[in-house]
Amino acid sequence: MDPTNLQTVGLLIDILAAAILVTAFLVVSSRSLVFYIRLFALQSFFLGAVALLVVLGYGETHILIAAVLTIAIKAIAIPVVLSRVIERIHVRKEVDFSINIPASLLLCGGMVILADSVAHSILGAQRADAPAVSRVLSVSIAMMLIGLFIMTTRKKAITQIVGLLTMENGVFLSGLSITYGMPLIVEVGIFFDILVAVLILGVFIFRINKTFESISIDSLRGLRE
């Protein structure tokens, strides 16, 4: 791959990574369940695009299947499943928080800074040669933190799934950035694990809704001690 092409690919990956981070922030800033799922689909689509760029730009063909799977499963299949779940259970489509939006956004901004320092400590001296890698790694760690944040501060069961999937996206992106993806079978196995996990959690949401008449996490407080 000649250098200018590589540079373009690098630039595109850069922009996509920033876009992915922005979608994560938009999830934090939103109250609408439907919007969450759409943002997640967009985020996964960008992620698949990054993977495809890595395939094209760096010739790591073994991620091609992972890229296709990302788009097929995470950008299409899982959002469809989650939307169906929401439609079927007739819940209020607004999400309640334990931390309000401006404060959440500030905290997530802080997390990006934290993620950056973690990325620095990982890459160490190599950071200087590949600034793009450092940036993408920071974005991926930030997504893991933001996913965790979403899971703990938003009170609907579906948002916990979205948060978990955001975390997984972050982990996948980190794999792409520093290792150009793991061996094919491992990536495929990871995907199927995630898909099955979402399906199981979807079934659970139906049952939670049936027994609790809502899918607010507040009602999942019965078990103590």
Next chain:
Amino acid sequence: MSAILFALLLGLPVTGTLLCAVFHTRRVLETITVICAGLTFLSALWLVTTVTQSGALNPGQGWLYADGLSAYVAAIVTGSALVVALYSTGYLRRQVRRRHVDGGQLWLYYLLLNAFLFTMMVVLLSNNLGVLWIGSEATTLATAFLVAFYERESSIEAAWKYVIICSVGIALALFGIILTYFSALHVVPASGNALNWSSLMLVAGGLDPGVLKLAFIFVLVGFGTKAGLAPMHTWKPDAYGEAPAPISALMAAGLVNVALYSLIRFYILVNKAVGGSFAPTLFIIFGLVSMGVAVPFILIQRDFKRLLAYSSVEHVGIIVFALGLGTPLAYFGALLHLLNNAIAKTLLFLTASNVRMAYNSKIMRKVTGAIKVIPVSATFLIAGVFAITGWPPFGVFVSEFAIVSAGFAGGNVVPTVFFIGFIAAIFAGFIYYTSRMVFGEPHPGVKGGDAVTLSLLLLGLLLTALLVLGVFVPPPLQQCIETALTVLKG
């Protein structure tokens, strides 16, 4: 020859799952499960002898790997699975008779039980850390519906928390694995091997210590969540409390050991690559914290199965603490404790199930005078409690004593004193509740009725094993543990 072993150990549970998917009659399901579990257990024993004699197995330098440690843990896990499978037959028959469970649920139970065993074997036998991860997440998924088996409000809540918390933990572990892979890519010649534990051990000196330390922290949190190490243990009481008792037993004896196995693999790698006291100190801290966290919850507990879950947290803490001490004696204690804990937990969970079925309640306050209602199970109960809290002449005492000696010998006096303190406090709590349950007068209107003879025989067998282990360690076992020990030392 090694290929056959691996094929058996992995193939038998798969066959069991597939066959269970096809057949739906109770008898057939029971037979399939028991036979598959039994054959897997025998294969595991065969693996143990092979590895003890010929060293580690790694066909074609590929993704399958078994050394002393894998074999030892595999034997424990498959053994527990066999006991649980046998017990489940009687258990489910009773439940069906009482109309708590229907045919469809029965089928699901056996199907998932076989799948569960398969996923655990995947973790134990894989060389590739990525496949190890896949197997770990798969164990969570396989047990999800088992925890939610009874479809009560509390069960679904427990299952939800279980899947979410474990998946979060495991996602963090995946990041740790990616970091490990990253540090290895520069050093290992073929990138396909950079995720293989055996290859990593060979080049451990060349791995970046900083990256590996960070990776270890993520892996510790991640697999620690699966094992139930505090403070990531919050799913355990709920999940163990709500799942059917045999499943809780298998989770406490099997899943815990599998998660600990994954932790230990990374521990060995990080010790070799980083050296010093980074990983051991973390282990000691997390171990003591787990034990400490378990104490208050045991003392104010109302539900017996949750009590056992916190005991599981405590014992995971004990094992991790012992591993952190780092001396051969401590390692020996830890490894022996894996076995003792598994047996004792299985015994207690299954006995608790008998008690619960007789009294129709999990709440300890409501259970009194068990010695009069179900004498056999009550004896097992009180004996099991003495065993789990570390009294002689039971096996747990031996392993805990070894750990304490190792602690004092290695100069870790303060942590070891905490260790003893926690164990004492937990013993007090356990004895208080159990003696109330066993002695005294039973409430009027208690149905009673103990488990079938087969189940009682099983429990008696477990108790005997604990007694034997409390007196001496049989030479074959000693040899097996020592093979695992050499692996631990790196």
Next chain:
Amino acid sequence: MSGAPAIVILSLLQLLLLLASAPLISGIIAKTKARFQHRQGAGILQPYFDLAKLLRKEVLVSPVASWVFRSTPYLVFASTLVIALLVPTVVVPVPLDWVGDIITVIYLFALGRFFVALAGLDTGSAFGGLGASREMSIASIIEPAMMLAIFTAAVTAGSTNLSVIVATLSSTPASMLNPAHLLAFSGLFIVTMAETGRVPVDNPDTHLELTMIHEAMILEYSGRYLAFIEWSSQMKLAIFLALLSNMFFPLGMATTLAPWALCVGCAAFFAKVIVLAAIVAVVESTNAKLRLFRVPELLMVAFILSLLALILYFIVGA
């Protein structure tokens, strides 16, 4: 570019350009919104006619109003004219860039807003006070977001001088697509929507008590006062669009005084501004106005986007 005559002529030209094109831009936005709503809408030249009409009409002033009310329209107009002299439109470097930098621009806008708010209070009408208080609370949240977005652009250039910012960026075209830049652009875009009183922050076409912010403050104005205030608002929008396009995508700007370069610069300016105006119209048409207490959330998003831009910039340093 040297020589006092050149500077004076260029500055006047720039001023006239913005003065003349501002109503046109508002007209384009209104027309686009109308088409979105399946209406024909007024022509794009309608704002000119409106301004002409207003200038001819009689001025009615509340008896309790003071000199503040009477002087505000001129003050606001004057400050907007000054800003128009300072922003990069067609040529770079901006002829009068030594007079003020980006911070001066921000404060001049604040000055105008301050006086309009005072004028709203001055008439003693309830609507005026209502509008003024809402406007000020929103302004207090807009300011940090705007500052941060602009600082990001300034930090990458190493100076708050607008010409330097534009020049630095146009010398390395690839950095226009830098993610930090795109994020800062998005942040500033949201700030623009808020600062110029567009949906989803404020509806410029409404006069319902529940929903007015900017309109409420100027409700009492009539005749030529209203003309100047309207014109100033239109110019404010034009200036913001000019800032957005030239601070982040300074393509086609004239660097010499050659007539051909100036024509290209003009054309480029109009092209960029019209594209942005269309985007503004689309955003206005596809979003509902936010409830007042949700506006801080939106502006916090803008703030965070700019913060992210700054962080990403420092991560990479490029």
